[in-house]
Each structure stands twice: as structure tokens, then as C-alpha cells.
Amino acid sequence: MTTLRPELLDELLSGYEQPEDLLGEAGLFRQLKKALLERALGAELSAHLGYEKGDPAGRGTGNSRDGTSAKTVLTEEGELELAVPRDRNGTFEPLIVPKGARRLDGFDERIVSLYARGMTVREIQGHLQEMYGVEVSPDLISRVTDAVLEEVRTWQTRPLDPVYPVVFFDALRVKIRDEGLVRNKAVYVALAITAEGDKEVLGLWIEQTEGAKFWLKVMNELKARGVGDILIAVVDGLTGFPDAIGAVFPQTTVQTPDRVGGRLCIVHLIRNSLAFVSWKDRRTVLPDIKAIYRAETIEAAAARLDEFETEWGARYPAIAPMWRRSWEHVVPMFAFPPAIRKMIYTTNAVESLHRSLRKIIKTRGSFPSDEAATKLLFLAIRNAGLRWKRPVEWTAAMGQFAILFADRFAASAR
Template structure:
């Protein structure tokens, strides 16, 4: 059941709450957080592939090489600098691929990163995206292992618990290019942004769909409810012309 908020508070939240570029691509935006998490998962999977055994697997005993913590690395991206933790091995033979030794930039991949986290991507589409991210010939086994690690990361983000009440919720859409059955297609990534009672913004989820309709939005609403959202006082969504329309919800 939705909590009652005064019209004045709702007006303040609406005035400052719309989805802005910096919410996704700013210094504290979603892209940077997702990029860091994805790269660290991929690098961890690369080290697992290099060592030949999973972390904690008894098969690694006596193998002659093992994990040896991480080292920090600064990367310049489209959204500014991020710091990632790169895993190391004791023998010093691990050569990262997705972020190579000496590499200082990781840019031009925002569309791919954001679409990887959207619900609606098939495993094949994710593998295709990862192959493009690597941009070099890597073994199918490595891509498979990285895909498994990325799927774990993505599912954790997609299913994370949410707050029960968001006084204001915004719906918007981004157009991204996604490789589908060997062809690059434009698809919509629908973004749901929640505003908390204290005015903080939280991207609640990303969904990829060819066309929107009642069935799609029912799926989105059910997902939000399953993750703990009980209601909102105001919802806003972008119209086809790009202007905003608003409605009350309980």
C-alpha cells in the first residue's frame, strides 16, 4: 500500500527527479557502476580459465599456480575514470584480455554494457556482445566461461531487492544497437527510475523489448512487485514525442 506524501513534497520530487544523462553516464551514474562490476567479473572468469579451476576448487591444490589477490587499475572511460580490481596469479603468467596490461582506456562500449544488464537478452546475444567487447580472437571456452560469470553478475543486479515505496517512478527508453541472429538491430532499452522519499534516484531496472504494449508493461510491473515495490504516488513516462506525461498510482 502506498504511503501518502504531501503535494508539496511530490512537486519537489517531480521537479528534480526526471531521468537525466548524468543519472546514467555521470560521475556517479549507472554506467560506471555497471561497467566496473562487469569488467571485474569478466577478469575473474579469465583468471579461472587461465588457472583451469574455480576459486576454492580442491583441483587447484598442487597445480603450481593459484590466485594472488588483486591490484587496482585506473581506466579512462566515456564517463570518466573508474578504478577496477584486476586479479593476479602467483606465477605471474596471467595476461588479462578484456583489459590488457598497460591499457588505460576503455571507451565506446556504453551501449553494449547497458544492454547486457537489460532483461530480454538471450544467452547468444550476450555471447555476441562479449565477443565484440573483446575485439580479438579468443577461444569459445573463454567466451563461455566469461558469459557464465557475466550472467551471474547480471542476474544479481536484475533481482536485487528494492524499496517498498518510491513516491515517484519515471519510465523512459533508450535506443541501442544489439546484434541479433547475425544482424545489428535497433532495440529499445526501457529504463525505470525510482525517486526515494529523501529525493535519491535509483535505477530500478532495464528491459529490452522490440515493441511495448500492455503485456510488456505488466511483465515490468510484476517484476518490480516481486522485488519488493509496493507502490508509488506518481508515475511519469516519455511519450513518443519525448515530452513527459504523468499519472497518479496507488
């Protein structure tokens, strides 16, 4: 990279008195960008013709410079007028500002980034006008974001790993226009934990109703994309799911977290328990509740529950019966070692993803189509993925998976 000489910088800044001299409409930054782009375009034309401007070597070559044409491009600082050089034969194809391009690299990405953060087309239009003084039509913004659809299709059909240790399946409700009516559709998400402990969204599926037939289609799609085995599937009360996954992945263990008040998972059971506990007792009661589901065996867990009832039953009589009513949903969890159990006793992993998606869609009354909803959710997932971290318990769980599932887990490393 070339370093600008201090003398040159001093010369450029010789007339600098206020910020507008640098950043204003006629400021130095815009002048420099214009001059550099036009100089680069001239250099490209020289390379295309094979000789520099004014060089006698160009005589008789059959092609020559033919003046310039005006072109307006959108940049991060607003519109910029450029003089683009031409050749007489019309064969010059600029690279830095391609023919037909109306925006410099980075502008489309800025629009997509705003869209991915939940801004509507009109909001993006206003933002660009306010920040950069650029009047961008809603149609242009829609075309830019629609270009993402090809990326969505590629992502939705990409090859997947042969084995996934854990996959969480859950649904998110989204309002979408369908045949002139706004319908409350379900967007189904499959969030996997890979053999390396990384999180990966396998796909998105939009459907008005759920059932075995729908889930069979999803399972067959995953199989066609390369998935040969899912060790544990954690589902949040999805109708027809166990039968469908059993038909395609017969060895998969389906874990349905306990149901409490219409919501699932041990975490919710704990929260419902603590709702009965006064604030001054919570620090004392919580360790006794945790001792139940952290027990090494189901027998030990039952003993901890008895001890809890002996200790706290008189003061908080509703808690122990609530656990006993949900016991059939707690029991299957103890088939797994503690390290694996910690990963599957809660659907918080997928709920965390849903929270980030809901923040994006909450500003929209409804989506005009399934494609529009898929496009935005895909962009939101892509952004969320940048912030995901490997579960801290994965190192311990990996060893447990290797023992418990033996050859099936080993296949994930091949």
C-alpha cells in the first residue's frame, strides 16, 4: 500500500478551515473520490488500448480514445458525477465502474444490512435520504434485497453434514398475506449442534399447519441433502414430528422437554416453581430445586424431590405436586449423562434464536409473501450466526456422545 507523502497531504489541506471543506458537498473527500475514480478509469482505458494518452504508438492501431460520457453513481456520500472515457470502437468495458452499474461496491450491501436489521423499504429509503442525501426508489431497494433470494435458495439446498449430535426443531409464528388475506403462518426452524460444537441452522420451512405429512417432507429433504443420522432431536410439542422422524431416522432419540402450563423445558418448570416462592426465600429454595434435575439418576432425583417436599412442602405446597405431575416428561432426560443432559433439558438455544428473529419482524404488520418472510429471516439468521459461540459444555458432552453413541457419533468425524 502506497503511503501519502506529508508534503502532499499538506498541499491538499492548505485551504482547510472547517469540516465542510473536507466533508461537504464540494469538499475534499468527494473531489478526491471523483479524481481517483476518473484517473483509474483512464488507466483502465490505457490498458485496454495498449498505449497511454498522447502516445504516438497508438497511431494506426484501429482504436483510439473518443472523449467521455457523463455518468452518475451512488456512493456512501451520495451521488457522484463521473466523466467515463470511451473508445471509438465501443469495446471498452470499465471494471471499477462497470457499464450499467449505478451504485459503487458497498452500496447494495448497506441496503441489505439495513433490511436485515428489520427496517422496512420505506424506512431504508428515508434513512438513505437523511444520512447521504440520496433519493432511492422503493423499487430499487426491493430489487437489491430480492437479489438475496438466490442466496437463500442456495443456502436452503446446500449439502449438510452426515451426522448431527443434537437438532432442535421449533416454530415461530409470522403474519403473511395469502390470497388477499393475512394468515398467521408457522415458520419452522431446525437449529443443529454440529460434531464440532458449532450451531448451524439447517433450514427454514413455512407452513400453515403442521402434521406428520409435513414433517415427513422436511425429514426427507434433510436426508436428500446428506443427513444420514440425527442422534437426539429436541422438539417443542410439534404435532406429528415423532412419527415422521422415526420413519426417516429410526435410530434418533426424540426428546420432548416437560410441558408446564403450555410451555416446555426444565427452565420453565423452575420458573413456574419460583413463582410460588417469596423473594427472601428464593436464594435458599433454588439450590434445592436444582438438586432434583441435576441428580445422577432418576432414583436420586426422586429422592431429592421427596427431600424438597419435606423441607419446603409446608411453606410452598404447590411446587412438589407440580413436579410430580410433570415427572413422566422429566424421566427420559436421565437416560443421558449429565453433560448431554445439560444441552437438551432446555429449548433455550432455539428460543434465543427466536428472540433475535422476533426483534427483526416486530416492526412489520405482515409480509406480502412467503418469499419475503423467508428472505428477511434468512438475513437475520446470517447476522445472528456471527455472534454465536460454541456451548461451554461441549467439550465434556463430546466425550459422552462418543461413549454413548459409539460408531454413530464417530461417523460425524469422517
